[in-house]
Amino acid sequence: MSKVIPDKVSNRLTLYHSILTEYIENDIEHISSPQIAQRLGIDDSQVRKDFKLLNNAGKCRVGYLTTELKDSIEKTLRFTTAKNAIIVGAGNLGLALAKYDSFNSYGLNIMALFDNDPQKIDISVNDKQIYHISKLPIMVNKLNAEIAILTVPRPYAQKVADFLIESNIRYIWNFTPAVLKVPPHIKVWNENLIASFLQFTCKELI
Amino acid sequence: MSKVIPDKVSNRLTLYHSILTEYIENDIEHISSPQIAQRLGIDDSQVRKDFKLLNNAGKCRVGYLTTELKDSIEKTLRFTTAKNAIIVGAGNLGLALAKYDSFNSYGLNIMALFDNDPQKIDISVNDKQIYHISKLPIMVNKLNAEIAILTVPRPYAQKVADFLIESNIRYIWNFTPAVLKVPPHIKVWNENLIASFLQFTCKELI
DNA sequence: ATTTAATCGTGATTTTTTTCTCTTTTTGTT
DNA sequence: AACAAAAAGAGAAAAAAATCACGATTAAAT
Numbered sequence: 001m002s003k004v005i006p007d008k009v010s011n012r013l014t015l016y017h018s019i020l021t022e023y024i025e026n027d028i029e030h031i032s033s034p035q036i037a038q039r040l041g042i043d044d045s046q047v048r049k050d051f052k053l054l055n056n057a058g059k060c061r062v063g064y065l066t067t068e069l070k071d072s073i074e075k076t077l078r079f080t081t082a083k084n085a086i087i088v089g090a091g092n093l094g095l096a097l098a099k100y101d102s103f104n105s106y107g108l109n110i111m112a113l114f115d116n117d118p119q120k121i122d123i124s125v126n127d128k129q130i131y132h133i134s135k136l137p138i139m140v141n142k143l144n145a146e147i148a149i150l151t152v153p154r155p156y157a158q159k160v161a162d163f164l165i166e167s168n169i170r171y172i173w174n175f176t177p178a179v180l181k182v183p184p185h186i187k188v189w190n191e192n193l194i195a196s197f198l199q200f201t202c203k204e205l206i
Numbered sequence: 207m208s209k210v211i212p213d214k215v216s217n218r219l220t221l222y223h224s225i226l227t228e229y230i231e232n233d234i235e236h237i238s239s240p241q242i243a244q245r246l247g248i249d250d251s252q253v254r255k256d257f258k259l260l261n262n263a264g265k266c267r268v269g270y271l272t273t274e275l276k277d278s279i280e281k282t283l284r285f286t287t288a289k290n291a292i293i294v295g296a297g298n299l300g301l302a303l304a305k306y307d308s309f310n311s312y313g314l315n316i317m318a319l320f321d322n323d324p325q326k327i328d329i330s331v332n333d334k335q336i337y338h339i340s341k342l343p344i345m346v347n348k349l350n351a352e353i354a355i356l357t358v359p360r361p362y363a364q365k366v367a368d369f370l371i372e373s374n375i376r377y378i379w380n381f382t383p384a385v386l387k388v389p390p391h392i393k394v395w396n397e398n399l400i401a402s403f404l405q406f407t408c409k410e411l412i
Numbered sequence: 413a414t415t416t417a418a419t420c421g422t423g424a425t426t427t428t429t430t431t432c433t434c435t436t437t438t439t440g441t442t
Numbered sequence: 443a444a445c446a447a448a449a450a451g452a453g454a455a456a457a458a459a460a461t462c463a464c465g466a467t468t469a470a471a472t
Contacts, residue, residue, distance in 0.1 A: 007405050008429075014401035018385045032449060039385060043431055048450065060437040060450045077404045096302035102383070106400050147407065171407060177308070179224045179245060189406035191399070194312050195220035198283045199213050200395035201353065201377060214459075238419060249461055254420065266420045266467040 005076065009050055013073050015040060016050070020070040032063035079106050084145040085173075088160055089152035090115035090130050093175055097149060098125045111143040133160075137167040147171040154178050211282065215256055219279050221246060222256070226276040238269035285312050290351040291379075294366055295358035296321035296336050299381055303355060304331045317349040339366070343373040353377040360384050 005013075016036060023031055033051070037044035051064065056072045058064040074080065087094045090113045097103075098113055113130040115121070121132050131139055139145075148169040152160050157178035164172060165186055172188045174180055180188050211219075225245060229237055239257070243250035257270060260278045264270040280286065293300045296319045303309075304319055319336040321327070327338050337345055345351075354375045358366050363384035370378060371392055378394045380386055386394050 005408070006428080010405045010408065011398070011401050014398055014404060015385055015396070018383050022384070034449075039387065044449090045432075045451090046430065048452095049430085052451080058450055061439050061448050063449070076408075078408050079404075083407055092302040092305040096298040099298040100399075102400070103403075106404065108403055173403065173406065177224050178228070179221055181245065187406065189402060190221070191402055192217070192220055193306075193397070194308070195217050196395060196397055197309075197314055197379065198220060198285075198312065199216045200379065200393065201289055202211070202216065202284050212458080240419075250419090251422085251462075252460060254422090255460090258421075264420055265469095267418050267469050269419070 005053065009053060010077060012040070012042075012046075012050055013054075013077060016047070017070060017073045017077075020066050020073070023066045024070060029066055030059075030063040031066050031069070033058070035063070077106075081107050082109055083107050083147055084109050084111050084143055085147035085149055086111055086136075086140065086143065086145045086169075087113045087128075087149045087151060088115075088133070088136075088164065089113075089150065089156075090117070090120050090125070091151060091153070094149070094151035095125055097151065097175075098128055101126070108147075110149070111145055112139060114139075133163075136163060140167045140169060145169070147173060149173045149175065151175045211259065215259060216283060218246070218248075218252075218256055219260075219283060222253070223276060223279045223283075226272050226279070229272045230276060235272055236265075236269040237272050237275070239264070241269070283312075287313050288315055289313050289353055290315050290317050290349055291353035291355055292317055292342075292346065292349065292351045292375075293319045293334075293355045293357060294321075294339070294342075294370065295319075295356065295362075296323070296326050296331070297357060297359070300355070300357035301331055303357065304334050307332070314353075316355070317351055318345060320345075339369070342369060346370075346373045346375060351375070353379060355379045355381065357381045 019036055019039060033044040033047040036047045054072045054076055056069055085108055087098055087110060094113060098110055103110060110128055112128050113125060114133045114136055115130055116133045120130050123130050148164045150172055154176050157176040158180060161172060161180045165182060170186060173191060174188050175191050177194060182188055222242060225242060239250040239253040242253045260282055262275055262278045291314055293304055293316060300319060304316055309316060316334055318334050319331060320339045320342055321336055322339045326336050329336050354370045356378055360382050363382040364386060367378060367386045376392060379397060380394050381397045383400060388394055
């Protein structure tokens with residue numbers, strides 16, 4: 001049996017995961033769907049439906065086992081599968097992401113950074129070296145990196161993306177505001193901070 | 207006539223906005239719904255439906271006026287309404303966000319940062335001062351800040367959030383992985399980088 | 413002037429997602 | 443042992459979102 005997990009579901013799964021982590025830290029063994037639902041402001045049957053998707057059975061009157069559920073989410077979302085990534089653009093955001101160690105716990109290994117500024121080359125950030133962008137094709141292959149985290153200024157975004165695709169990168173996590181043109185076999189995820197911000201503050205009327 | 211804009215729509219609107227910016231930079235006066243749709247891999251009628259929501263009419267055989275459409279999106283998403291924000295947690299991410307000037311173009315003004323580390327106090331980052339967290343209630347009032355960008359380490363997240371709410375912050379843009387407990391009149395937006403990452407790389411099967 | 417093709421606008425349809433409702437199970441209480 | 447309460451599970455219903463389909467319009471081509 002195999003099913004695709006919709007975006008909405010995997011988004012909720014990570015929120016459940018965070019709540020579970022908190023419960024486990026406090027040595028609470030069980031959690032119920034209404035508890036989670038109330039915390040997130042959603043319907044409790046929604047929570048149960050999501051857990052059903054994980055094939056994770058709960059117990060009536062008791063709820064779900066926190067540790068079991070957490071493992072289940074981690075397995076489903078592949079926390080344990082290592083995924084190698086590079087950061088392209090060693091500016092403020094790129095460097096901040098390079099220093100963000102929590103990524104490791106979710107299977108994301110940042111291997112190196114790339115930039116075109118000669119002043120930044122060969123510096124190490126959080127044990128990750130910054131290389132000149134021209135080294136990209138060799139290094140992607142050497143580091144076995146599938147994912148590129150794109151944090152260059154907007155005007156360079158498309159050109160760098162093209163170069164990444166040439167260099168055999170398969171996933172682009174796009175932190176630039178540019179909407180990239182890519183062939184169908186390349187997956188792009190737009191991390192649009194501006195969009196998030198506007199969505200959240202402009203829940204108003206037209 | 208007034209309508210709430212669904213999240214999905216405002217998310218697409220920002221993507222349209224980015225494409226429009228690119229067209230305008232290249233002095234292209236018109237854009238058609240199939241052009242946009244193809245770029246984003248969505249249906250063209252979807253694009254037209256979204257523009258309908260903006261009350262922005264297109265012209266058959268020609269498309270939409272790029273500048274008009276861009277203005278329309280900016281008006282709808284309130285790019286021009288100034289919104290004052292503070293960053294709480296002057297770590298890597300907090301500092302990177304403080305240095306990210308593009309926020310201004312979308313009406314987000316970052317006024318100051320807060321941290322509990324005495325070593326960081328009174329330093330300026332991108333013309334924004336870092337204050338001790340104890341100054342928060344006074345400064346929120348003084349700066350007329352409604353929005354808090356939360357970038358503290360996870361274990362402090364809930365306590366700081368409680369303090370923010372006491373200090374009359376109304377919106378919390380939560381960059382921590384914690385799922386915050388807040389009263390109903392406080393709006394939280396979880397910027398879950400991990401969730402994004404997992405959604406995008408784990409589009410696979412259970 | 414007529415034809416052709418591109419595109420808008422929109423109602424209908426389909427698909428997806430969420431919520432509702434009801435039954436069953438289980439645990440604690442009387 | 444019977445009962446009450448809490449929660450899971452599952453199917454039905456409702457709501458939301460996306461897609462389809464097609465007529466109307468218009469610019470360019472013949």
